[in-house]
Amino acid sequence: MGEIQKLIEKKRKDWQVDFVGLAENVAPTHAPKEIHWLYAAGNQSLAYKNIRLQVGRGIAGLVWKTARPQMDRDILTDVEKRLEYPIARTEKLVNVYAVPVMNKHEVIGVLLTGYRSQLDAFDKLEIGKTAEELASLIQGDE
Template identity: 35%
Template sequence: MTLAENANQRNYQHLVDQLYQTSDFDFVGVALQANQAPHQITWQYVAGNRGEQFRKIILRSGIGIAGLVVRTGKPFWNNALQNATYTDVLYTPIAQAECLTSAAAIPIVTTEFRLVTGVLLAGYRSTQTVSDQTISRLSHYLATF
């Protein structure tokens, strides 16, 4: 691992920890694309997790909140995650693994080529809702990163 990669990892973990500690989110995570083929996107940095299941999840483009963000490059939020079934496009493995009822996600974009290389997701296990304001708050955190 290069010095730059090691520093980047510390920064993402700091971002996740800071967002989790200074907000009311029950779960915060960053999924990133691997540098080597097949360039899978996996959850690498999390806070508030209930277990280690998140490590086995591989994001699929267009499936679930994070997959939709990867495919479209646009933020997305949902307040009825518990209603999604396995066959539903909005079925979100991370929400199932972490018992999230609502979540918001924004793309992590490379500055050089404007490619989506990851996702920042934050969610709740309770009846709290997410909205466009949640997206703005996540965008602010990412922008200061």
């Protein structure tokens, strides 16, 4: 198991969230970005691997486009959000918090944490620090 997967699994336990995922661009350098969930912990199935997003689509795509954290609540009770956020629908996530993983001024990934219940006690500071840690791991993989 790779370092990134181990870190994601450890953080899911530490933060006591139901799901942690990392999405990255898998498209070749000059092609339009295609964002996939490459790592997950707490997932209910492997269906997350089939989700394909573009910049601006889905929660990962929004974070990628804006390079800013994004929180959303009560996703499964809102039809539009359920359609817009396939990761929430696939993993039955009610509340999520996602942050960009940055390399200098460029987004290279999106770290998402989520709950399947009404809990939304996200440790934003710790999640941000982990995104920085993941940035150096992702760059080490390239």
